[in-house]
Amino acid sequence: MTLFNSRKLPAPVQNRPSGAYKTSRWRMFLLPFSVFLGALFTWYFLVRFNVFPSYAMPGPGAVASSFVEDFKSGSLLNDIVASLWRVAVGFVISAVLGIPAGLWLGQHLTGRQAFLPMLNFFRFLSPLAWIPFAILWFHIGDKPAVFLIFMATFFPLALATMSAVATIPAIYFRVAKDYNYKGVELLTKVTFPAVLPQVITALRVSYGIAWVVIVAAEMVGCQDGLGYGIWEARNGLRLDSAACYMVVIGLLGMGIDRFLLQFSKLPNVRWGYER
Known part of the structure; x- marks a missing residue:
């Protein structure tokens, strides 16, 4: 036990609506997933339209x-x-x-x-x-x-x-x-x-x-x-x-x-x- 272990952490907010919490959880998943899909489609189209030669950029x-x-x-x-x-x-x-x-x-x-x-x-x-x-x-x-x-x-x-x-x-x-x-x-x-x-x-x-x-x-x-x-x-x-x-x-x-x-x-x- 350390000298300052008695210090209490802030109590979690109890009155936060469950719907807001679920929305936040979905945003944490959907936003990165959307960016990932955008990068994947960008990669696909760069290959599809031969922006770079096929030997230089695999699909x-x-x-x-x-x-x-x-x-x-x-x-x-x-x-x-x-x-x-x-x-x-x-x-x-x-x-x-x-x-x-x-x-x-x-x-x-x-x-x-x-x-x-x-x-x-x-x-x-x-x-x-x-x-x-x-x-x-x-x-x-x-x-x-x-x-x-x-x-x-x-x-x-x-x-x-x-x-x-x-x-x-x-x-x-x-x-x-x-x-x-x-x-x-x-x-x-x-x-x-x-x-x-x-x-x-x-x-x-x-x-x-x-x-x-x-x-x-x-x-x-x-x-x-x-x-x-x-x-x-x-x-x-x-x-x-x-x-x-x-x-x-x-x-x-x-x-x-x-x-x-x-x-x-x-x-x-x-x-x-x-x-």
């Missing part, structure tokens, strides 16, 4: 057929598993190291003054610039991809966590001092719960970066994965297969982002939004 039907073909052959599923594994390992390592580093830097002025310039330097350095070194150091396989994901996500996570600590109201620490909270107890009962909403947002943003980097990393440093699948399709002039892999990448990214979003709805996290 929705060709992409759907490619999806069925790649799924039945097992190559698509194998590439999905390979990419998810690499992203998970690199992302977890960066979170395990980056979040504590940000918490420590946020509470120690001397540490911020010493390490902040270096953290910003690496944050602005494109992770793709590390590709030649990753291949030379770790050769071909999972390790270079995991390394690139770590380099892409560690620094944004550490800096976002550090900035979140700086926004904690001073009253929290004054109250914690009255309770004689120090060291680990102060960190676990005050600091970390207070920054958890911002940390979850930083995790979502960093995960998006990781998903972008893994595609580029697999194109040059792996023999499987979704990025490798796109590269292989490009070499075989199978743009329908490449588009199929692009759709899968987007859907997987959206799905895992929604999963991370659910953590922000936990009761022990939501109070941090109200401070």
Whole structure:
């Protein structure tokens, strides 16, 4: 139990008409679905009227057929598993190291003054610039991809966590001092719960970066994965297969982002939004 768990969340509005709630639910579904249909029809008509040559833009039907073909052959599923594994390992390592580093830097002025310039330097350095070194150091396989994901996500996570600590109201620490909270107890009962909403947002943003980097990393440093699948399709002039892999990448990214979003709805996290 944290120091501020006794704070009550705003009670839900009780007098909201059920019809308005249902209408809102339908709008949340219909509006994105309408945009999706509009994009799908735009894609169809671009292909139908040969705005681009057929070899340069496969149609929705060709992409759907490619999806069925790649799924039945097992190559698509194998590439999905390979990419998810690499992203998970690199992302977890960066979170395990980056979040504590940000918490420590946020509470120690001397540490911020010493390490902040270096953290910003690496944050602005494109992770793709590390590709030649990753291949030379770790050769071909999972390790270079995991390394690139770590380099892409560690620094944004550490800096976002550090900035979140700086926004904690001073009253929290004054109250914690009255309770004689120090060291680990102060960190676990005050600091970390207070920054958890911002940390979850930083995790979502960093995960998006990781998903972008893994595609580029697999194109040059792996023999499987979704990025490798796109590269292989490009070499075989199978743009329908490449588009199929692009759709899968987007859907997987959206799905895992929604999963991370659910953590922000936990009761022990939501109070941090109200401070």
